Amino acid sequence: MTSEETHDEIMQATYDALCDRGYVGLTMADIADRAGKSKSLLHYHYDTKADLLVSFIEHLLSDFEERIAVTEDAPPEERLLSFVEWFVIDPDEDDRAAFHLALLELRAQGAFNEAFSEQLRASDELLRGTVESILREGIESGAFRDVDVEATAAWIIATVDGARTRQITLRTDWYTDAVCHHLLDVLETWLFVSNDDRGGH
Amino acid sequence: MTSEETHDEIMQATYDALCDRGYVGLTMADIADRAGKSKSLLHYHYDTKADLLVSFIEHLLSDFEERIAVTEDAPPEERLLSFVEWFVIDPDEDDRAAFHLALLELRAQGAFNEAFSEQLRASDELLRGTVESILREGIESGAFRDVDVEATAAWIIATVDGARTRQITLRTDWYTDAVCHHLLDVLETWLFVSNDDRGGH
């Protein structure tokens, strides 16, 4: 088996283990078992557990970059809507909640691990950049009011991320749904230029 | 020394240890050392580490209840403003960031520990209830538009909590400041009834 195939298997095993046990319960032995490999092999490919996890975050991030590139040609209102909607977690999406929970644990560890937080900041910039570009496009096309792009993007992301965090940590099933849709309501009156105003220019 | 005094000392030591090492790095020995007591004593007062932490969360919550009761007689706009402002973390408030980081780790563990998440849900309800009462008061007095109180409260809390989470985990110093003040801007146009509209009724 090539090194790359093994790498992919280990990443998948790490994902599974993380969903199942969470970050705190994550052990090298567990990952190895799920990959059908030995613990030593993990250390053969990655010096330490932390190295493996950094690699895992990179893996996630590249995955995420691919996924975020889609729906680039829709109108800005629609893009913003589907972006926000994207954060809603259905009650039945168990593994998604589990994964984001593990990710939250990992994010919290970023404060103690420079390599982690570097990766996390990169993902934050990617996320904010995406929303900023949607906002800029909307402002240019006249669909949105001329708001502070950076502040608005940070605000939107904080909101949807906060809703997700609370849904997951409080074990409720309604938080993301309620907050994201409420946010869209607010955006409609606060950000979107109504059709009346739009004609009269 | 009475049992109660010891309890308080242990809670304080737990707080200090949590700020210093985070939840993952938290050990019974560390707490005991900081309290100037033996590890065995902790087990004398609390059967397990988890029990101690549940007790700690209860302790926090009662603390929090006391603090939230203040400024009840200010006008609703002002109460809401100071509530949101309350979440801004200055760059120099190191221990506050450290504490909230540990709390975030603890919150993430709530998903694996029913006793934890019960406490956390109680604190969420307290928080939401506070904002809801501010909103209801403002709507009644005509200071706020007649919005959906539950959804708006959840949304505000998700926003400020999300900003805090990102500031802490990404190790930035601007997130809460930028988001909270932007939120206040939005609230001003979206929620507050302007003086013009207020007179003409």
Added chain:
DNA sequence: CGTCGCTGACTGACCGTTCAGTCAGGACCG
């Protein structure tokens, strides 16, 4: 063609450390 040398992927046994929890006992106090 065969075999020799070498490498990359992989394993199992093992080690040192850390840590929650136990237990027998001691001091002080009413």
Added chain:
DNA sequence: CGGTCCTGACTGAACGGTCAGTCAGCGACG
């Protein structure tokens, strides 16, 4: 004397990491 508060020495399990060694494949060379 009995109960409450407290200690130090200890145990067992879990876990990250190490290390010597196996094995399949492959290129080079006679």
